[in-house]
Amino acid sequence: MTLGLIVVSNREPYRPQPNEDGSLGWQASIGGLTAALDPLLARVGGTWIAWGEEYPEVRTVQLPPQHPGYRLLRLTLDPDDVDAFYYGFSNDALWPMTHYFVDRARYRRRDWAAYERVNRQFADAVVATYQPGDIIWVQDYQLALVPRMVREALPDALIGFFWHIPWPSSEVFRTLPWDREILEGILGANLIGMHTREYARHFLSACRIVLGLEAQGSELQLPGHRVRVEAHPIGIETADFEEIAARPEVRERAERIRSELRGPLLLGVDRLDYTKGIPDRLEAFDTFLEAHPEQRGEVTLIQIAVPSREAVESYRRLREEVEGLVGRINGAHGREAWTPIHYQYRGLPREELIAHYLAADVMLVTPLRDGLNLVAKEFAAVSQRGVLILSEFAGAAAEMPEAIITNPFDHDGLAADIERALRMPEQERLRRLEALKRGLREHDLAGWARGFLRQLAPHAELA
Numbered sequence: 001m002t003l004g005l006i007v008v009s010n011r012e013p014y015r016p017q018p019n020e021d022g023s024l025g026w027q028a029s030i031g032g033l034t035a036a037l038d039p040l041l042a043r044v045g046g047t048w049i050a051w052g053e054e055y056p057e058v059r060t061v062q063l064p065p066q067h068p069g070y071r072l073l074r075l076t077l078d079p080d081d082v083d084a085f086y087y088g089f090s091n092d093a094l095w096p097m098t099h100y101f102v103d104r105a106r107y108r109r110r111d112w113a114a115y116e117r118v119n120r121q122f123a124d125a126v127v128a129t130y131q132p133g134d135i136i137w138v139q140d141y142q143l144a145l146v147p148r149m150v151r152e153a154l155p156d157a158l159i160g161f162f163w164h165i166p167w168p169s170s171e172v173f174r175t176l177p178w179d180r181e182i183l184e185g186i187l188g189a190n191l192i193g194m195h196t197r198e199y200a201r202h203f204l205s206a207c208r209i210v211l212g213l214e215a216q217g218s219e220l221q222l223p224g225h226r227v228r229v230e231a232h233p234i235g236i237e238t239a240d241f242e243e244i245a246a247r248p249e250v251r252e253r254a255e256r257i258r259s260e261l262r263g264p265l266l267l268g269v270d271r272l273d274y275t276k277g278i279p280d281r282l283e284a285f286d287t288f289l290e291a292h293p294e295q296r297g298e299v300t301l302i303q304i305a306v307p308s309r310e311a312v313e314s315y316r317r318l319r320e321e322v323e324g325l326v327g328r329i330n331g332a333h334g335r336e337a338w339t340p341i342h343y344q345y346r347g348l349p350r351e352e353l354i355a356h357y358l359a360a361d362v363m364l365v366t367p368l369r370d371g372l373n374l375v376a377k378e379f380a381a382v383s384q385r386g387v388l389i390l391s392e393f394a395g396a397a398a399e400m401p402e403a404i405i406t407n408p409f410d411h412d413g414l415a416a417d418i419e420r421a422l423r424m425p426e427q428e429r430l431r432r433l434e435a436l437k438r439g440l441r442e443h444d445l446a447g448w449a450r451g452f453l454r455q456l457a458p459h460a461e462l463a
Contacts, residue, residue, distance in 0.1 A: 004133055005045070005070075005134070005137065006047050006049065006126060006130065006137070007037055007139065008048075008049045008126055008137065009048070009050050010051055010086070010140065011050060012052060012072060013028065013048055014027060014028055014065070014072065015054065026061060026063065026065050032234055032236065032445055035445055036234070036448060037137075038064060040450075041063075042063070042070060044461075045070055047072075048063070049126060049129065051074070052076060059073070081114045082118075084110055085117070085118040086142065089111035090141060092105070092111065093106060093111060093176065095141070098165050099369040100172055100368075112178055119144070119149060122146050123153070127150060127154060135158050135453070136158065138189070140162065141163060141164070145182070145185035146161075148184055148187065149188070151225070158190055158457055159189045160193065161189035161192050162232070163192065163194050163199070164195070166199060168202060170206045174206070174210065183206060183207055190226070191227070191456040192229045195231065195234065195371050196372075200230060232451060233448070235445045236381060238381050238444045241354065244351060244354050245358060245381075245382035250355050250358070251355075254355040254356070262297065262298065262338050263295075263297070265301075265360050265362070266300065266301040266302070267302050267357070267364065268302070268304065268365075270303075270305060270306065271306045272318060272319055272345070274314070274368075275367055275368055277391065278305060278318075280408050281366050281414070283325070284366075284414035285415070286328075287414075295422075296333050296338075300340065301340060302344070302356065303341055303344070306347045322343075357378065357386070360386050361385070361386055361387070361421075362388075362389060362418065363383070363388050364389050365390050365396075366391045366406060367394050367408065368409070372394065372396050373391075373394040373396045376394065376400060376403070377440055380403075380433065380436040385430070385433070387424055387433075388400070388402075389421055390406065391408045392405050400439070402431075
């Protein structure tokens, strides 16, 4: 059976970019979803349905631009609905709740109504696009109602759904006034993917407590179809990262970073989001310097904070908190020729990011809660000598036991883990790193996409 694939996501895989001659070009979006599914769709053909925020008058695009193999269908959303659906329900309700920040969650009925409307718009587009035999793959928390809406119109369709963020415990999930509706929406799929077995267990627990559905292993029987809930942790483009890391200019840049800054280098790279634990990491580094005064003037932390949701007041306050901590710690411990924390509020091109990974002796990936965390995987893929310190609350910790697993809420413990990483013998560093690399090569990004689709449609041709 030949695969005809319909991918559905809030974010589009390519973004419009004007060319110098006035024509409109298309540049690939940064992120794992585009990297995984764009080449697959280009091979097998199909449609990617997404919200076209810029240039909404352009409704369809043939992609990839150089060798078109599939169609991008761009939906136009009402600006008020965007505000309530995306910034409201998706990022003011679902995002904080799923990351266990219930005190930050805002459950507003107008936002829920917009979320339903937008999900209906996506579902209608899927139904209008669908041809018998097509496989539908819906992506992430912004579109949790789409599988059921499509199922109601296409009862025999094969539907996959992937939830890319944490699925919380039932006690937390049930704070959501629309817990039943979210579950019922997702359960329109035949296969539901999560990053970890823990998230899958939490989802099945919610189905039992909220809906009264008892699972048989990882399966649920619903009227008309069965649903499987499985762990499919996403990977990275391991070979691409290794190739870039081997380029002479990238290695030279890494050496310049090391020569410009003093001593062993610690590195943190995060989107500036309250889930990432940047203030706790800075406090732990402060604790480390207090406990080890001999390391003052020797160890430097590079903290790269990628701007995020700058129009949101709580994110502006977070930026002020982080920058205040950086100033306080640098003032308390800095010396004439040494600054403890080199703070950068910007995103980095991939080559520059990889150069920083190569330069780092210790990578600090310490979110308070994270669905997976690809930075940890990227660092492990390219580092030649570094040690990874990884939060136990990141989904990636389940796959990466060779990292130093830490509790980011325990500042004294994290400070002790920094000291342990810096003192780790070279043989142990290399042994841990090679084990991490083997796992990444065996479970890369393309393998994630193929593996999910093979579970969803075992007889489909993916080549």
